[in-house]
Amino acid sequence: MxxxxxxxxxxxxxxxxxxxxxxxxxxxxxxxxxxxxxxxxxxxxxxxxxxxxxxxxxxxxxxxxxxxxxxxxxxxxxxxxxxxxxxxxxxxxxxxxxxxxxxxxxxxxxxxxxxxxxxxxYDSDEQRLADVKELAKHSEKLEQIFQELLKKEAL
Ligand SMILES: [Zn+2]
Ligand SMILES: [Zn+2]
Known part of the structure; x- marks a missing residue:
C-alpha cells in the first residue's frame, strides 16, 4: 500500500x-x-x-x-x-x-x-537491542522470534 x-x-x-x-x-x-x-x-x-x-x-x-x-x-x-x-x-x-x-x-x-x-x-544500537529484548520478555512469541534472530546472527 x-x-x-x-x-x-x-x-x-x-x-x-x-x-x-x-x-x-x-x-x-x-x-x-x-x-x-x-x-x-x-x-x-x-x-x-x-x-x-x-x-x-x-x-x-x-x-x-x-x-x-x-x-x-x-x-x-x-x-x-x-x-x-x-x-x-x-x-x-x-x-x-x-x-x-x-x-x-x-x-x-x-x-x-x-x-x-x-x-x-537510544544512544546506541546496543541500547536498542537491550530494549527489544526487554519488550520480548512480555510475550513468549516475541521471545521466540528474538531467539531465532539471535541464532541467525550467530551463524
Ligand atoms: Zn486502518
Ligand atoms: Zn488531533
Missing amino acids: TDNLNFIKCPACGTLMKKVFLENQNILIDICLDGCGGIWLDNRELAKVDEKDEDITPLNEALNGKTFINVDTTAERICPICNKPMVKNHVSAKQDICIDECYHCGGKFFDRNELELMRNQ
Whole structure:
C-alpha cells in the first residue's frame, strides 16, 4: 500500500490533518497541526522515521512554535482510514511509549511528542537491542522470534 492521498481526520481529536512531505524519505505524513499535534503514519512509514539519524526536519518545522490541544491518550481511537477500532501497542519498554495501531491497514497514530521520544531514546544500537529484548520478555512469541534472530546472527 502506498501513501494515502486523502485528507484524514485525526483519530484523537477529529481535526482535519495536514500533510507534510518528507523529502529524504519521499513520503507524505499526516499531522494534526490545527488540533492535538498527533502524527499519523501509514503502513511501513514508521521504519523510515523512527531513528534519530533519519532526517525529519520538515515535520519538526511544521510543529515548531505551535500550541496544541490536550487529548485523552488512553481513549479508544478509530482508524480514520478503515473506521475500525485501533489497538494500543507498546513500542518501547524503556520509555513506556504506547501508540495506537490499526491491524487492518497497518496505520499508526502517535500522540504529540511520542515519535520524538521514540526517536531519541537510544544512544546506541546496543541500547536498542537491550530494549527489544526487554519488550520480548512480555510475550513468549516475541521471545521466540528474538531467539531465532539471535541464532541467525550467530551463524
Ligand atoms: Zn488531533
Ligand atoms: Zn486502518
